[in-house]
Amino acid sequence: MGLAKTEMFTDEQNEISLFAKVFGHPARVAILEHLFKIDRCVCGDLVNEIGLAQPTISQHLKELKHLGLIKGNVVGTSVCYCINTENWVKMKEVMIRFLDKDIPKPDCC
Amino acid sequence: MGLAKTEMFTDEQNEISLFAKVFGHPARVAILEHLFKIDRCVCGDLVNEIGLAQPTISQHLKELKHLGLIKGNVVGTSVCYCINTENWVKMKEVMIRFLDKDIPKPDCC
DNA sequence: ATATATTATCGTAATATTGCAATGAATAAA
DNA sequence: TTTATTCATTGCAATATTACGATAATATAT
Numbered sequence: 001m002g003l004a005k006t007e008m009f010t011d012e013q014n015e016i017s018l019f020a021k022v023f024g025h026p027a028r029v030a031i032l033e034h035l036f037k038i039d040r041c042v043c044g045d046l047v048n049e050i051g052l053a054q055p056t057i058s059q060h061l062k063e064l065k066h067l068g069l070i071k072g073n074v075v076g077t078s079v080c081y082c083i084n085t086e087n088w089v090k091m092k093e094v095m096i097r098f099l100d101k102d103i104p105k106p107d108c109c
Numbered sequence: 110m111g112l113a114k115t116e117m118f119t120d121e122q123n124e125i126s127l128f129a130k131v132f133g134h135p136a137r138v139a140i141l142e143h144l145f146k147i148d149r150c151v152c153g154d155l156v157n158e159i160g161l162a163q164p165t166i167s168q169h170l171k172e173l174k175h176l177g178l179i180k181g182n183v184v185g186t187s188v189c190y191c192i193n194t195e196n197w198v199k200m201k202e203v204m205i206r207f208l209d210k211d212i213p214k215p216d217c218c
Numbered sequence: 219a220t221a222t223a224t225t226a227t228c229g230t231a232a233t234a235t236t237g238c239a240a241t242g243a244a245t246a247a248a
Numbered sequence: 249t250t251t252a253t254t255c256a257t258t259g260c261a262a263t264a265t266t267a268c269g270a271t272a273a274t275a276t277a278t
Contacts, residue, residue, distance in 0.1 A: 186246055
């Protein structure tokens, strides 16, 4: 059905999957890496930087913003985007808690 | 077109997005967490544990296996799955390098 | 007011994902 | 050999995602 049955999972499992899903496209990874690299806020040169069409970039930005990982401020006719550092740190804690489990004995089967 | 243009991104960006995509469904998160929890290898009780139909679980397992994050050994009529610890550590390094960037100054825009 | 620039939204086509019933393959037990 | 058990695979329907052209919305400049 193309629809994840979220009701049968814990809130944490659903949260992890939502964060992971937004990282599940290289364009969004590239947008985030560029925002980190230039440190200060950014506007629409993401289109030039990445090479996808403007509506496509805009759509990816929307998803990142919707999850709270970036912020966008209107500056004149353009929009300045930047990392939402507070939420990024929270997300990082959730994801690292998931990734950083005790490793079981090797060759368990 | 529903098709990511992977050729315009770096290998690392594509790798990150592939790992993230597999975590982008709560069932796969739940499978992995259960495999970590019971520490020793696991077979088909994942269906009971999670509550999705057997073909659905089997499909998710296939994706996790395809990415190398789990291993599966045939034991009689059942199959024992476990974390592929070596690859998990490698994946973790890639993901944490992505997540753990220097945080820019707050309120940059 | 008009023109320009920038970004968001809408609509649409192509493809991917999710979930499961039905079925198949393999092994173990009777 | 027959039957039961377990898991994989196939096929399909429903939904989601990706990408972009066209267009709307907003603000600035002339």
